[in-house]
Amino acid sequence: MPEQEREVIKLKYAEKFFAALNPDELRAFAIAIIKRITIITGWITPETKDDRSLLYNELAAFLLQSWPRYNSEEVVYAIRRYGLTIKDWGRGVNLQLINEALLAYRDERQRASDLEERAAPISLGPGKELPVIENLGPVDWAPEWERVKAQARDGKIEDLFVSTAIYDWLQKQGKINLSDAEKWELMEQCKNKYIGEIEVALLTSIRTKTIADMLDALKNDTWKKSPDLKIRIANMAKIQAVKETAISEIMDEL
Numbered sequence: 001m002p003e004q005e006r007e008v009i010k011l012k013y014a015e016k017f018f019a020a021l022n023p024d025e026l027r028a029f030a031i032a033i034i035k036r037i038t039i040i041t042g043w044i045t046p047e048t049k050d051d052r053s054l055l056y057n058e059l060a061a062f063l064l065q066s067w068p069r070y071n072s073e074e075v076v077y078a079i080r081r082y083g084l085t086i087k088d089w090g091r092g093v094n095l096q097l098i099n100e101a102l103l104a105y106r107d108e109r110q111r112a113s114d115l116e117e118r119a120a121p122i123s124l125g126p127g128k129e130l131p132v133i134e135n136l137g138p139v140d141w142a143p144e145w146e147r148v149k150a151q152a153r154d155g156k157i158e159d160l161f162v163s164t165a166i167y168d169w170l171q172k173q174g175k176i177n178l179s180d181a182e183k184w185e186l187m188e189q190c191k192n193k194y195i196g197e198i199e200v201a202l203l204t205s206i207r208t209k210t211i212a213d214m215l216d217a218l219k220n221d222t223w224k225k226s227p228d229l230k231i232r233i234a235n236m237a238k239i240q241a242v243k244e245t246a247i248s249e250i251m252d253e254l
Contacts, residue, residue: 008112011074019068029072030060034093037079043093055093055233056211062129064097065144066163067102099163103235105205145246152246160243167238176245190236191218201205 018253034056038045042171046052055058063075075098084096145166151157170176178186198211202203214229216222 002115004227005112005115009116011077012109012113014070017069017071021122026064027056027076028058029058030063033063033075034059034074035097036076037083038093040076040079041083045093057177058093059093059098062099062163065141066165068097071101074101074105074109078102081105081108089169100232100235103164103231107231111217145170148242149249151245154242157243157246162239164235164238166242170242170245175249176241178241186237187239190240191223191233194233194236195208197217206230 016025019031022030037043046055063070067075078101079098081100081101083193110209141163144163148157148160148162148166151160167176195215198215198218202211214223217226217229223233
């Protein structure tokens with residue numbers, strides 16, 4: 001097995017995954033993750049204790065709901081490896097960008113896991129064995145969907161973090177049923193919005209070659225040939241579809 005994939009496998013088993021933590025452990029890991037990734041990204045944490053506490057709670061909930069079978073070492077690795085190439089970080093902690101980094105890492109993890117199944121057992125060091133990861137079963141996204149609709153009622157949905165898993169859950173529930181044409185139209189809208197966000201960010205940040213190449217791909221439609229960009233735009237479209245569905249349901253209540 002290649003060394004890079006070997007390291008990813010070790011990361012998988014470095015700590016207990018989030019779904020296996022009790023609430024106090026999960027919050028402690030969330031605090032530790034914030035401290036570590038602010039060093040990597042240069043993010044500034046909220047000034048007040050109450051705001052920091054809210055941030056830790058939101059991150060803990062996000063990790064448990066969206067990435068239950070991952071651990072804190074994987075989050076930090078994803079930020080370090082993929083986060084700095086996504087786009088300008090801004091000044092404050094951003095759950096959406098953490099999610100984008102994890103989405104990029106997920107593909108690498110899957111490739112490593114596929115190799116793991118076919119390869120000889122990996123040694124984690126003297127006296128250490130690979131833990132058994134139990135099947136947690138499907139996640140019920142109904143409570144999170146109700147939270148999204150509650151934010152829509154309060155007019156706070158525009159900047160709300162939404163997990164792409166809610167889109168998949170809504171599809172299974174029959175609440176979202178887009179045609180291929182509608183999906184591509186939504187992706188086109190999200191692509192144009194993404195271009196605008198990057199260009200605004202570049203007004204106050206350095207234009208790196210990575211960002212320049214990404215902008216060129218987005219503007220010339222070659223992004224469809226880039227797996228990373230295609231996944232990113234598709235996920236943005238999923239999130240937008242969830243928000244629009246929430247607004248539609250709220251309107252139906254009137």
